Amino acid sequence: MSAAARPIAGSSVRAVAWRRRSARRALTFYAFLSPWLVGFALLTALPLAVALLMSFTDYDGFNLDRVGFVGLENYTRALADPDAQHALQRTLILMVTVVPIGVGVQLALALLLDQRLRFSGLLRTIFYLPHVIPVVGGAWVWKLFTDPNGGLLNAIIGIFSPDTYIRWLVEYPTVVLSVFVIWAAAGGGMVIFLAGLQGIPAEYREAAMIDGASPWQVTRFVTLPLLSPVIFFQVVVGVIATLQILQQPILLTPGITGISPGTVPPRDNYVFVGHAYNAIFVNHLFGYGAALLWILFALVLLLTLVLFRTSGRWVFYGVQQ
């Protein structure tokens, strides 16, 4: 081997070693990621793809061997379906009600508990508790609370207005549903906001106070802008969760003790995923149900993109890009 060749050979050996090390690191990385990757591929990506294929067929859950391709028929049908339109309208109303109020409540609770309060640990636990109660249990709590014949809510109102008999789940179903959803999500959002608040350096607020800012001005002009990425996150997550709501309206249906095909919630709480559930499990229209869900997916994607596009105007990341 010539002297000139030695450095080249040495560099080649280093390159091979570097490549091997990189390959090993990549392999290790993917090995650790593989449980999630396999789970995502099998339990999310594959069902999504199958559902997309299904949405172009007349699959009814039993005719896999004789399934027929129907093109865009399920999608055109969904766009003309008055029940789908009604369900979508009710879902959007729920979204525009629940998301802003819900995020506001979560933020207010977090701001409250960020103060030096007595029993703040106890309050934190109490506010967080609804978040860990299973949805069925939570729905039961609210059904009992709003029961016309002995529910706590009517009893409390009855102190001021005797003989009050309000059938909350019949007369105000969407109000009860909205409050239930906000109540159930408040604790989880509060914890995320609290984490965000604790990530804001205290000196920013102290500097503003030294400059004469009032507590409200500190919150409005220092805390909220610095918290805006967390607010943005909560809004996006809230929008997605509300559009996908299914269990809560069904469980709040009077006389219903569980989720089953054929359960019909009050018309005002007839939501989009519930309509898809009926299409699939009551009418056995798996293809049509899948088309409805893909339309919902497109809507979720669209709204999320709109939120991301508008976030530049109100979300402050500290370092402007």
Place this chain on the structure above:
Amino acid sequence: MSADTKPTLNAPHGQLRTTRRRLLAGAGAVAAAAAVAPLAVACQQQPTSKKSGPAKVVVMTDSHEFGDDDRKLLQDTTKIEIELVEADLTRLYAMYAAGNPPDIFRVQAAGIPQYISRRMLKDLQPYFANSKVLKIDDLAPANNFYKSDGKKVGTGDLYGMVKDWSPDFTLYAYKKPFAEAGVTVPSDSQPLTYDELAALAKKVNKKQGGKRTYWGFVHSNNDQWIDRTAMNMLAEKNQSLYSADFSKLVIAANPETLKVVRYLFDLAKDDVHQNPLDPSPNWMGADFNEGQIAILQYGFWYSAMAESDKTKGNVVFLPAPTWSGVRRDPTMTATGWVISSQTKDPDAAWAVFEQYMGGKPAQDRAKSGWGVPGLKSMYPLMPQETPFQKQVQKVLQAELKQSEFTLAFNPYIGEETFATSWKKHLEPALKGSISFDKFVANIEADINTAIADGKRIAGNN
């Protein structure tokens, strides 16, 4: 931290990274091996256990009806392992979709035509023909719901059997509301007409300050079986909700059907029946137990629980009302078992089925009073000890003579389809958002679309 680990943490950066990576890689390998090992073992064991192990039958049914004691009893009798899967329509569809349906599953009458039209059920006629336990001439009339000639239900080969059944249009009267209203409790030997029943319901219906004291007349299992009630009323005049070939729901164009639908609608509108504007938080059977219903329409099976601490001594069992004087009191549920056409071991499934329907479990069910036995030879086992049981039996024996009729369910729609549409449109109709005519038109539109879908799928099949 032990002294042994310190040198690693104090090692040069590259060495530390290598060590951590190796550690993580090793841990990952161990974790992967741990995950894969049971699978590998399972894969190796599967053929062996299949060859040498006992037969196994998967039964999807209600665990309240088929408890662990029943399962063990059947296992001991048949020497077949039984796996119980809780009855759940959604899960059943999922299991069929996955090509792995239960061997035996629980059904009700309304679903049977659709299951048969989709060839989901095994034809059990040869098994019944050779059985010494389940003799064809001993089968109760409710088993006709499990017969099909390929076109209609009621005649032809047997595809299953009722576990027990009841003439389902009988009434239970709670005496207290009648006494409070100063109204005589109807006779248990003279059936009411539906018009008399509606008039009576208005008299015993009671609300105070908006709060419910008694519902007058509650029927159709919280409207879940509303189509069955309508079908039985119409059957008295040889009419149906559907056209003869089941291709259309016909309400508006058939005056008699319209009259029946109007009657049922008015019970809700008059607020004598539980409805979306005045719902009950409970199941109607529980409401009767609580003494909140004056007249309840349920089958004989409910007699086993009609007398609660609150209602005991105040319940009377009444014959089924009549719409036009031609009495019919069939079962509307015909709850029973069928065997999947995809079962891998039909003989084992039949052995379990046969013992459950004709062996000791069937005798125990007959003695419990939770339904009329599926075999006529077991009728005498029904309880007749208490005064209420004796009164129930007196009425029941007369009703059994009216129970031969079979309701003709539409094979193209699911068992919940009609009720779902009814409940969906009833609320706006009662609120006045839509007229009664629009209510009817909406239901017709929903059901006829569902029938068209079902027919297309059945045609593809």
